[in-house]
Amino acid sequence: MSVLNIVLIEPQIPQNTGNIARTCAATGARLHLVGPLGFEITDAKLKRAGLDYWRLLDITTYESTPEFFSRNPRGEFYYFTTKARRTYTDIAYPDDAYLVFGREDAGLPEELLRANPDRCVRLPMIAGARSLNLSNTVAVAAYETLRQWGFPALQNHGKLTKYDWDAVPL
Template identity: 35%
Template sequence: MRLALFQPDIAPNLGAAIRLTACLGIGLDVIEPCGFPLSDKTLKRASLDYGDKCDWQRHDSFAAFAASAERRNSRIVLIETEGSTRLTDFVFEPSDILMLGRETEGTPPDVIAACHTCVRIPMAAGLRSLNVVTAGAIALTEAMRQTGRWAALD
């Protein structure tokens, strides 16, 4: 199981995702371009002391990410506010990649179409969205519960 950030706009969100995935023992994919310079200095500032504890990979584009050998046997499960399936109704698999859309613009239609499915986290009526890393944490919690991955921690 992995978490993927599609063209993240906000460096502190990348830092929070690095910390989240490091603590949960989950890999992270960063799909560029980012809305900030993805430099060693930016990463160090954003990830604090978790950067070297995270199994993360950067990809030049969505096409490069989707075509990578490691992804060929994985489903890309997009977590998006407009998802057709409720998070708790979706059946996760251990090899799934949970992908989060861009903070400011969401996910373009061609990328949505390339994903296996689009899942939404139910929210109170009239509210727009969760913070992207908060959404990732909620989705990972459910996916890890369903696949028994919590047993591997502690």
């Protein structure tokens, strides 16, 4: 089964990471937190943003970027950055893809981007906009990848609480 990996390198804002954790929990994506972090995992703001989804989360932490790459040597990495020349929809994401995101205030290191130009992607924005919120960017990227994969293992229909959908004409 395909597994989506969301990688946050040095995240600084606990609320963003909490929101991303909730997205990962709801989609079955694995969350990789690469330090140093700008907060403690026990931070109340982080836990509040993730609500009661922590029990559904597959999370791994790393002390540093070199440790992350050494523990995941076979990954297919895609680097999300405002500096990329390609858009995120230009990519056909493979099974077990790693979507990598940088710090909210600085993004990913340019050395990493320069070494992987064909794996750098961006979300289009109007001129003059610096960037989208990190948690929004992760959600867009995750759902595009999952859409390409046909939303494996995700529930693709909802249920009304007071009515039966089958009784409602389309």
